[in-house]
Amino acid sequence: MNAVHNVMEAAVEDLLDQQWENLSISCHCETCKLDVYALSLNRLKPHYVRDQSGRMYAKASLMTTQARATILTAITESAKVVSAYPHH
Numbered sequence: 127m128n129a130v131h132n133v134m135e136a137a138v139e140d141l142l143d144q145q146w147e148n149l150s151i152s153c154h155c156e157t158c159k160l161d162v163y164a165l166s167l168n169r170l171k172p173h174y175v176r177d178q179s180g181r182m183y184a185k186a187s188l189m190t191t192q193a194r195a196t197i198l199t200a201i202t203e204s205a206k207v208v209s210a211y212p213h214h
């Protein structure tokens with residue numbers, strides 16, 4: 127079933143990459159980054175689309191100011207959790 131994609135994954139990845147260096151977190155290694163990524167996705171509603179054109183459209187709709195604020199909040203909260211309980 128590779129025909130559907132959760133575009134929220136790409137949106138979180140983009141924002142996480144942009145904000146990672148500024149994020150207040152105890153460790154900036156790749157493991158902690160992936161932990162923040164996974165935790166953030168668990169906090170956010172998935173946004174599935176079926177094909178490539180829907181993917182571009184949905185990604186754009188996830189980049190509105192409101193959507194970015196929601197995603198950033200999830201990333202910030204997840205960074206706090208990973209800082210408190212690092213997996214290594």
Ligand SMILES: [Zn+2]
Pocket residue numbers: 153154155156157158159212214
């Ligand atoms: Zn780390």
